[in-house]
Amino acid sequence: MSGAAASDEARVARLRRDFPILAREVSGKPLAYLDNAASTQRPRAVLDAMTAAYERHYANVHRGIHTLAQEADELFEAAREKVRALLSAPSAEQIIFTSGATAAINLAARSFGDRFLNPGDEILLTEMEHHANLVPWQQTAERTGAVIRYVPLTDDGRLDLDAFDRLLGPRTKLVALTAVSNVLGTINPLAEIISRAHAAGAEVLVDGAQSVPHMPCDVQSLGCDLLVFSGHKMLGPTGVGVLYGRRDLLERMPPFLGGGSMIREVRFDGFLPADLPYKFEAGTPPIAEVIGLGAAIDYLGQVGWEWIERRERLLTEAAHRALGRIEGLRIIGPEPRHKGGIVSFAIDRLHPHDAAELLDRQGVAVRAGHHCAMPLHQRLGLSASTRASFYFYNTLEEVERLAEALEKAKAVFRRK
Numbered sequence: 001m002s003g004a005a006a007s008d009e010a011r012v013a014r015l016r017r018d019f020p021i022l023a024r025e026v027s028g029k030p031l032a033y034l035d036n037a038a039s040t041q042r043p044r045a046v047l048d049a050m051t052a053a054y055e056r057h058y059a060n061v062h063r064g065i066h067t068l069a070q071e072a073d074e075l076f077e078a079a080r081e082k083v084r085a086l087l088s089a090p091s092a093e094q095i096i097f098t099s100g101a102t103a104a105i106n107l108a109a110r111s112f113g114d115r116f117l118n119p120g121d122e123i124l125l126t127e128m129e130h131h132a133n134l135v136p137w138q139q140t141a142e143r144t145g146a147v148i149r150y151v152p153l154t155d156d157g158r159l160d161l162d163a164f165d166r167l168l169g170p171r172t173k174l175v176a177l178t179a180v181s182n183v184l185g186t187i188n189p190l191a192e193i194i195s196r197a198h199a200a201g202a203e204v205l206v207d208g209a210q211s212v213p214h215m216p217c218d219v220q221s222l223g224c225d226l227l228v229f230s231g232h233k234m235l236g237p238t239g240v241g242v243l244y245g246r247r248d249l250l251e252r253m254p255p256f257l258g259g260g261s262m263i264r265e266v267r268f269d270g271f272l273p274a275d276l277p278y279k280f281e282a283g284t285p286p287i288a289e290v291i292g293l294g295a296a297i298d299y300l301g302q303v304g305w306e307w308i309e310r311r312e313r314l315l316t317e318a319a320h321r322a323l324g325r326i327e328g329l330r331i332i333g334p335e336p337r338h339k340g341g342i343v344s345f346a347i348d349r350l351h352p353h354d355a356a357e358l359l360d361r362q363g364v365a366v367r368a369g370h371h372c373a374m375p376l377h378q379r380l381g382l383s384a385s386t387r388a389s390f391y392f393y394n395t396l397e398e399v400e401r402l403a404e405a406l407e408k409a410k411a412v413f414r415r416k
């Protein structure tokens with residue numbers, strides 16, 4: 001190991017002490033948590049911020065004049081500002097808190113669809129989308145009469161950009177795609193796609209669930225019109241996510257959920273919606289969770305975004321090398337240089353669920369199944385796959401343990 005690599009591993013060892021759960025044992029072995037694409041773990045700083053919110057500063061937000069309500073409100077809005085800074089968004093009013101990426105896409109699909117889509121209009125998705133970026137658009141298409149088209153993949157699991165150009169047309173109103181595939185790990189060329197979509201007059205929604213936690217994101221230089229992500233995939237709590245939008249677009253989009261907080265005025269014969277961002281935030285929001293997400297963003301900023309990205313590239317390359325040595329194992333997706341920290345694979349005569357269970361017996365946590373991307377697996381000719389997904393706190397040793405555990409799993413099955 002080079003000096004730089006050794007000092008990175010030493011830094012990771014220190015950072016891991018911030019995550020109580022990473023010290024756990026599973027099946028009598030140290031836990032190797034390689035299921036970060038499903039959800040990451042939380043550092044103490046996030047848990048402490050949430051506990052402090054409940055123990056010292058808790059009240060409902062946006063309503064009270066009393067001290068606790070003001071403190072809660074300040075912490076809540078400070079977290080909104082942290083998200084704004086994270087995304088380099090022009091203003092905090094363009095940051096809408098939801099319960100997660102799924103809820104954010106549903107909000108966008110309903111509201112954008114109701115406002116802008118007519119029968120025959122086209123929504124362009126890709127073959128690698130998570131169900132969260134498929135089903136809401138299918139529902140919207142059903143309601144509006146819009147038509148969905150899918151950008152196909154190349155054989156190595158990247159978007160076919162020539163096909164994208166052919167599919168993009170005067171009827172395309174929206175392109176909705178993931179920044180990083182949760183199965184293939186593919187990092188999509190967003191800047192290129194967004195500029196081509198805009199040239200064709202279409203808006204672009206980016207599903208940032210697998211990118212925002214892992215790499216720097218600047219919505220203004222990217223030029224996306226809408227972007228979503230979840231807190232729990234970036235050290236934050238469950239139950240909180242974000243929809244960012246271009247201001248004029250959000251202003252023209254109608255509210256999705258109705259209720260308290262999202263109105264300026266309510267009469268017996270109707271209502272006037274509140275200004276951004278509140279018009280999209282009906283009801284009591286996930287207050288402690290938003291504050292926890294703010295703490296997660298602080299923590300990630302201290303770790304350093306460039307370092308996080310580099311670290312995950314290193315782990316992914318190591319995983320490709322280690323898994324590449326296993327006979328009968330096929331990695332699904334492109335070369336590491338086109339990928340985030342996600343490595344999915346199929347092994348001859350070893351079902352993904354059996355693989356994941358045998359790995360668990362060796363303390364290695366991975367996910368098996370269709371990973372909420374059934375159409376993608378269909379396209380790949382697989383019913384399921386096994387997926388290892390990394391965060392900066394994973395170690396090269398854990399990558400080796402994954403490979404060794406897979407060799408053992410194969411051996412167990414050969415004996416059966």
Ligand code: 7TS
Pocket residue numbers: 037038039100101102103130132133178180181182207209210230367371372
């Ligand atoms: N979009 C992508 C690309 C995702 O990977 C996920 C969750 C979502 C949207 C939905 O996020 P949620 O927080 O609203 O659930 N992906 C996964 C996964 O790959 N394994 O478990 C959840």
